[in-house]
Amino acid sequence: MNSMIRLLDVREFNRITTAEIAREAEVTEGLIYKYFRDKKDLLYQVLMELFRQVIDKIESETAAVSGAHEKLKTFIRASVASYADSRVFSRIILLEVRNSQSFFASNAYGLVRQYSGMLARILQEGMDAGEFAPDIEIRALREIIFGAIEHACLSCIIFNREIEVDRVAGQLCRVLFGGITHRDQEKQQRSTT
Amino acid sequence: MNSMIRLLDVREFNRITTAEIAREAEVTEGLIYKYFRDKKDLLYQVLMELFRQVIDKIESETAAVSGAHEKLKTFIRASVASYADSRVFSRIILLEVRNSQSFFASNAYGLVRQYSGMLARILQEGMDAGEFAPDIEIRALREIIFGAIEHACLSCIIFNREIEVDRVAGQLCRVLFGGITHRDQEKQQRSTT
DNA sequence: GAAACCAGGTAAGTAACGCTCACTCACCAA
């Protein structure tokens, strides 16, 4: 798994051969298949290990603040920071696993659901508390937030640019909380940062 | 290319073999490589053909309305509708091409840039006209919008659910334009503090 | 104390796949 991570740092998944992985790990190819069902299973196991750390970190950070707005802000910032922290994690989840159906049947996808559930709870809490407008659907909002986070990080990952955590998270919160429509008068400044 | 499209409708790209494509097209495998550099090049050519139609349609629809808010609304709705219209197009662009660097050097990526530029112009127009708040960065906003559209469509594509164009586009515009903060609640908070 | 067991590890091999290459054939212009 460590060899896989090292290789993923410099090359995309389907250009990495099992022979390379074995050589990097200083074992034979055959041994890989004693521990992993196939090459993709190895990838999913790697993802799970990395994802667990990400989830733990985000969970502890969001638990430390109160109020739906604050929790959401923290969740978004921590998520972006996680992508910024590990390029390998980002590449696996944003680029490598989505195109195969097998991923969505894997255990690794369970962690995606868990992560997704965290946001859903925050949003529900905000709805119940009346912090968020009641005419917005949680499902739609969740897709907007995840989509925005992922797209912003994706383009950085692809073009090897650094992810500017504060800028990305700040702008997203700004748009989410206040909307983009220019209000000339009254309460126009709800900027969060 | 038509054979490729037919096959993509029922199976993911890297589970389609060149032998199958050749059989479906009633030619031999060798001939494919007279017209396409490799299997991925064939995929990119297919994408370009489909993408051109999408761009034309969105361009004509957005040209028909005026005002940045209206243009943006139209752009978003037309984009979601395009994903809803062609599952093959959606699958190629959302799932199949992103994971390989070669895509971003291909001609097909040029169309992505063109499509992306359309949105950038709409946003710039809205900024210049004072319709959108000036403290929002166009780049960030573009990522939010594309991310939200793509994520919403992606989950439908993956789980073979129908894309509810009006709901997805409507909710996205609602959040973008007005923000998620509950206004009444906000006033109450302000008067009490 | 031998037998049985078993996890860790190996080497050789296989089928499938993407892709290449030398070649054919029909057509056409000079």
Place this chain on the structure above:
DNA sequence: TTGGTGAGTGAGCGTTACTTACCTGGTTTC
């Protein structure tokens, strides 16, 4: 007649993910 060309073929090559039979040294079992 001749030479060139574009469409098409099909055998085959190298690579790759994966399999299978086997080895080895330590631990348990009777």
